Amino acid sequence: MTIVLDGVTFQDSDWVNRGHLTTITVNGQSYQRWEGMWQAGIRELNTRITGVGSTLTATSTTSETIGAGSKALTIQASKGFAAGNIITAFQTGTPTNYMTGTVDSYDSGTGALAFTVAAGDFGGSGTIAAWTVTISGKTGATGTVSAAGDGTIGAPGMSWANDPDTGFTRTATGETSYSADGSKILDFGPNGLTMNDKPVIKPAAATSSITHDSSGALTFNLANGNDFVVTVSADITDIDFTNVPSGLSLVVSVEFINGGTASVTWESTGSTAIRAAGGTAPTLTESGTDVVQFLLRPSGAPIITSVALDVQDIA
Structure with missing residues (x-):
């Protein structure tokens, strides 16, 4: 008798004792021949699973x-x-x-x-x-939506409405103020910046030291500050100021050490001419310290506003 199960053919010679598979002997041990049946059963299960999926x-x-x-x-x-x-x-x-x-x-x-x-x-x-x-599956419940953060967004940027942490308050459209300890300090509005207290201005920069030991022009670079100390040991043929802030007036202080040992040319003509009281240039001390202050304005020549010659400790 021949039996075909999922493409696997079994002969009646494979069967003994009315239903038991034949045995094989390996190393003296007898085993039933189930391998063919297992393979056929697995293939049958795979076919049925595929069939169930296709029905859905x-x-x-x-x-x-x-x-x-x-x-x-x-x-x-x-x-x-x-x-x-x-x-x-x-x-x-x-x-x-x-x-x-x-x-x-x-x-x-x-x-x-x-x-x-x-x-x-x-x-x-x-x-x-x-x-x-x-x-398919049932749609789950909608999750909880977090609360919106506090704050007011105004065109063209952010504004703060009575924020106790920052001190900023938007008092009107286009106008913002800053308060500290309950007192309004600054007000920014269409008409500009209003300061309601005495401003404290930080110095522009620390003192900048210059050693002038070669004859030529003496240049003060205001990018380094507005307070200079110059040790002089060679002639000064010209005095120039560079990197002057545009549109501003400021005072530049220069401390000359031993300035009188050299010849100093205080330029009197051209765009860099220097002006002084009575048109008289100061004569620096040969061995000592002199302090000269210059006023620089948005237009016009630098002006010597103050001269302290031979500065010494008060006895």
């Missing part, structure tokens, strides 16, 4: 409109859908057009499928005539 997917050419409510599609017969299943029907090739709902009924003989879609359980829009239907 289908296609339809029924024209149906995306939206909530009762829906009807005709799919293939003999599928595995049943009342109560959650399914998703989406446009074949465009899964963003979809409906998810609960099966009301399915006729396995005709393929008639009826289901209901709840409000919000669909995406996209339009009337579709090419559907793919699959088993």
Whole structure:
């Protein structure tokens, strides 16, 4: 007798004792020949699993409109859908057009499928005539939305409304003030900046030291500050100021050490000419310290405003 199971052929010579497989002997031990049966059984299970999966997917050419409510599609017969299943029907090739709902009924003989879609359980829009239907799951509950952060956003940027941490207050459109300890310090508005207290101005920079030991021009670079100490041991043929802030007036203080040991030319003509009281240039001390202050304005020549010659400790 011959038995064929899932493509595997068994002969009656494989069977003994009315139902027991024959045995083989390995190293003196007898074993029943089950390998063929196991392989056949596994292949059969795989086939059945694949078959079950295919019963839970289908296609339809029924024209149906995306939206909530009762829906009807005709799919293939003999599928595995049943009342109560959650399914998703989406446009074949465009899964963003979809409906998810609960099966009301399915006729396995005709393929008639009826289901209901709840409000919000669909995406996209339009009337579709090419559907793919699959088993699905129920949509979970919507999570809690966090509370919005405090603060006021105003055009063109951020503003603060009575913020106790920053001290900024937006008092009117386009106007912001800053307060400290309950007193308004600054007010920024359409008319500019108003300071309601005496400002404390930080010095521009620390003292900058210069050694003038070669005959030529003496240059004060205001990018380094506005307070200079110059040790002189060679002639000064010109005095120049560079990197002067545009549109501002400021005082530059220069301490000359042993300035009188050299010849100093205080330029009297041209754009860098220096002006002094009575038109008289100071004569520096040969061995000692002199302090000269210059006033620089947005326009015009530098002016010597103060001269302290031979500065010494008060006895």
